[in-house]
Amino acid sequence: MIGKILSAAVISALAGLGVQADVRGVDPGSSPDAETGIRLAPGFGASIFADGIGYARHMAVSKDGWVYVALMRPYDGGFGAVALKDTDGDGRADDIRYFGKGLRGTGIALRGDALYYGDDTRIVRWRLSGDAPVPEGEPELIVGGFPVQRAHAAKPLAFDGDGHLYVNVGVPSNACMADVRTKGSPGQRPCPELEWHGAIWQFDADTTDQDFRTDGVKYSTGHRNAVGIDWNPHADGLYLVQHGRDQLHQFFPDLYSIEDSAELPAEEFHRVEKGADLGWPYSYYDQRKGARMVMPEYGGDGNTVSDHGQLPLVGFPGHWAPNAVLFPRTDVLPTDWRTGAFIAFHGSWNRSPVQQGYNVAFVPMDAAGAVTGDWVIFADGFPGAAQVKSPRDAEHRPTGLAEGTDGALYISSLMSGGRVWRITYEGR
Numbered sequence: 001m002i003g004k005i006l007s008a009a010v011i012s013a014l015a016g017l018g019v020q021a022d023v024r025g026v027d028p029g030s031s032p033d034a035e036t037g038i039r040l041a042p043g044f045g046a047s048i049f050a051d052g053i054g055y056a057r058h059m060a061v062s063k064d065g066w067v068y069v070a071l072m073r074p075y076d077g078g079f080g081a082v083a084l085k086d087t088d089g090d091g092r093a094d095d096i097r098y099f100g101k102g103l104r105g106t107g108i109a110l111r112g113d114a115l116y117y118g119d120d121t122r123i124v125r126w127r128l129s130g131d132a133p134v135p136e137g138e139p140e141l142i143v144g145g146f147p148v149q150r151a152h153a154a155k156p157l158a159f160d161g162d163g164h165l166y167v168n169v170g171v172p173s174n175a176c177m178a179d180v181r182t183k184g185s186p187g188q189r190p191c192p193e194l195e196w197h198g199a200i201w202q203f204d205a206d207t208t209d210q211d212f213r214t215d216g217v218k219y220s221t222g223h224r225n226a227v228g229i230d231w232n233p234h235a236d237g238l239y240l241v242q243h244g245r246d247q248l249h250q251f252f253p254d255l256y257s258i259e260d261s262a263e264l265p266a267e268e269f270h271r272v273e274k275g276a277d278l279g280w281p282y283s284y285y286d287q288r289k290g291a292r293m294v295m296p297e298y299g300g301d302g303n304t305v306s307d308h309g310q311l312p313l314v315g316f317p318g319h320w321a322p323n324a325v326l327f328p329r330t331d332v333l334p335t336d337w338r339t340g341a342f343i344a345f346h347g348s349w350n351r352s353p354v355q356q357g358y359n360v361a362f363v364p365m366d367a368a369g370a371v372t373g374d375w376v377i378f379a380d381g382f383p384g385a386a387q388v389k390s391p392r393d394a395e396h397r398p399t400g401l402a403e404g405t406d407g408a409l410y411i412s413s414l415m416s417g418g419r420v421w422r423i424t425y426e427g428r
Helices: 008-016 258-263
Strands: 044-051 056-061 067-075 079-085 095-101 105-111 114-119 123-127 140-144 157-159 164-169 199-204 217-221 228-232 237-242 267-272 283-286 291-294 314-316 322-326 341-345 359-363 376-380 398-403 409-413 419-425
Touching: 044 376, 056 409, 056 419, 067 114, 067 398, 079 114, 105 157, 140 164, 157 228, 164 228, 228 322, 228 341, 237 322, 267 322, 267 341, 341 398, 359 398
Parallel strands: 056 105, 056 398, 322 398
Antiparallel strands: 044 419, 056 067, 067 079, 067 105, 079 095, 105 114, 114 123, 123 140, 157 164, 164 199, 199 217, 228 237, 237 267, 267 314, 283 291, 322 341, 341 359, 359 376, 398 409, 409 419
16 A cells, blocks of 8 residues: 555655745744743744633634634533634633533534534534624534544544535544453454544535434544544645554563653654545554554564555654644745644653653645645643643643634643633744
């Protein structure tokens, strides 16, 4: 399968034929802003748009400035979402309204005059209007019947320009072991979880009362859990970042050191075509070797190259835990930032001995979807302390990304009561 796909090295070489993107990341010698607590790439500024709103996950921004936020845990009174608006132009939300009683989820997105929401087992929709910009009443069901699962149940979603809805269905396990998360247990081949999980499923975006198992089309397979998905409007394709498997050292201490286990496997950024197989659970991507490797549950030893799966566009360090990806739609940002990908990493319990992630990265790309330069850190400082030993110690964890029609970027965090930052470009 690898022979059918452009490798990261080939993509890099092709990008090298053009002009390298003029993108600079966070200055490592700078200090976090005293008010916002974060650092940004040169030319960008931030304000705290909303604080204490609940366990914020993904976001969507309407044409008239409403910022809709999905909440992972129900807010006071059982609400699963909140709408925020800055009515006086001071950069901070002053109109805050909760809705979606009885829901809890991650995915949220706007399409035309409708707001879609993905809780763990269904996708629902509200119709919006100028008179009622905040959802009222019960939403209509778009897709139901997703499997109930304790792990990787989030349902992020995206739309293409042809009326299709794309939904992530994560796997309920770590590596499809015969004995779940058990030291030395072999992997199942074929992996039964891949029948309904580990895939992006495609649905009709306008049809109501669809059933996951009878109306969905399995668009792609072989990804463990892709919480960050977005349709790239410039390259007209679906892109995702997925969470890599855990516990290499814990389950295979003879093959992987603690340091290996912290760095591996890579968090993978992919363009996904219909029918793609990214490789889970049979392989993972080693960003240090630049190759897919056979998973230890399937006979791998950390050095055996696999011919199963797709090479990513970028392999980020292990266990940074990507939670959102965003392609800008406006032309407000500088040219080199308009067609690339912003990716939010919220950190993982499995990264030891030193936690990393807790940042927003940027991958420079051209309008055809090819990577044109090295990725950079766009925003960091979210955990507060210089080092944290566990995600629960972090002051903030980036979990969602969105863009307003004015070009402002929004970053959400589910920690410390929940927060949303508003990022604007202020010039070089």
